[in-house]
Amino acid sequence: MANFPVSKPAPPRAAMRVVGIPEIRENLVDRAARGDVEAFEELYRENVGRVYLLCLRMCGDPSLAEELAQEAFIRAWQKLGSFRGDSAFSTWLHRVTVNVVLGDRRSTARREARVKPAGEDLPVDLSTPEPSPGQALDLERSIAALPDGARTVFVLHDVEGYRHKEIARLTGVAEGTSKAQLHRARKLLRKALAS
């Protein structure tokens, strides 16, 4: 039996949009945008867990998720000048991360070369009464086993709360395709969870 990492209970979605005190965040972001690496490291420490987990869920491969998370922070550093501050830094970073993961998928040279695990490195929240750890683990494993397109849309829509319109724009598919992929993902997941 693999040792599954335990994470803290998930906060409400609205709370995920702002990390820390906004004034301090703004200060850190401004400092980082001016080239302050220490400020950027603080931003990294605050956000790496969420960035890594998003990468892991979207790609289903722990070692690739590490690479993508690193790349997401490097991209964020490079693009800090274009962060306009009209959303929380964590929200902006989330979008940068999604773009990095989707970009990697288009970079096909390594896409098929990777072996996808069955979600054994994904977290199980043992401190939350619902869903039960077993249910969460089953769901994580089932998500990891989904086909790429269906997994991406399910993670973005049902886990991360994106709408089809935004998913369509980020992934370059039609809204109808996004809906169809979600339908497919849910069908596969319900079948997997029922078995």
Add this chain to the structure above:
Amino acid sequence: MNCREFTDRIDEFLDGRLGTVEAESLRMHLADCTSCTAELASIRELRDLATALPRSLEPPRDLWPGIEARVSRTKEVRGRFGRRALLAAAAAVVVVSSVVTAYFIGRSQAIVLTAEPRAAVESGPSEMLLASFEGLGVNNYLDTRTELLDALEARKHELSGETMDVVMENLLLIDRAMDRIAEALGEDPENEFLMKQLAGAYRRQIDLLQRAVRMPAEV
């Protein structure tokens, strides 16, 4: 409302985003359809489960040293030339390489757009172009694409519905072509012809978006 229409609207219904009339129509359908009632309950359960999943997980190793090594190098360059000068230099390289791309710089949303000569579109991407794409990275393409789509979205009330339909239809066609090329590359990653085709498709999509964003107001 039939079962298919129900399936199309189920997310809006669950999110409370359906209008009163449509929501009522959906409820009436549910009252008569046990299959859709079961479907709704099942999807609601799955969504609740997904929403409650953890949002954060520390990676097995500290990723910062690798990030620090790379950002520190950038810092040295930034400190020497300044961010705007660096981006301007990057834009100049892009022009020389005949790549179509866009940089949205700074909080003022200054935009630098560069366009390639038309002949390059017809003759296909050059080796230099491919090298440039490699240097820029596909993520830049996706970011640029998303930013141009945002710009197009902001302008859509100025463009006719017909124009928007044509643009979106063509984007979709290019997307599908790119998916097919990407699939083929998955089986044959070193295929130079396919790489050229993919790079050409990226470029055409950005070109299409730039043209749409620059179009004079029609409405």
